[in-house]
């Protein structure tokens with residue numbers, strides 16, 4: 314089974330802070346760039362992560378298999 318992880322495209326992210334609110338275990342806003350980043354401690358992709366993907370207003374989050 315490949316691992317699924319979330320990725321944020323910084324060119325698309327507008328720093329709206331939705332994904333850290335929806336899935337705070339996975340996403341946080343970078344203090345310097347004000348763009349979302351995936352935490353090093355992020356748990357496996359789960360329902361909250363999927364909700365964050367569809368909640369992102371710019372489609373900046375994708376789920377990739379590694």
Ligand code: SF4
Pocket residue numbers: 321325326327328329330331332333348349368369370371372373374
């Ligand atoms: S929901 Fe999308 S635009 Fe908003 S902070 Fe997260 S990645 Fe950026």
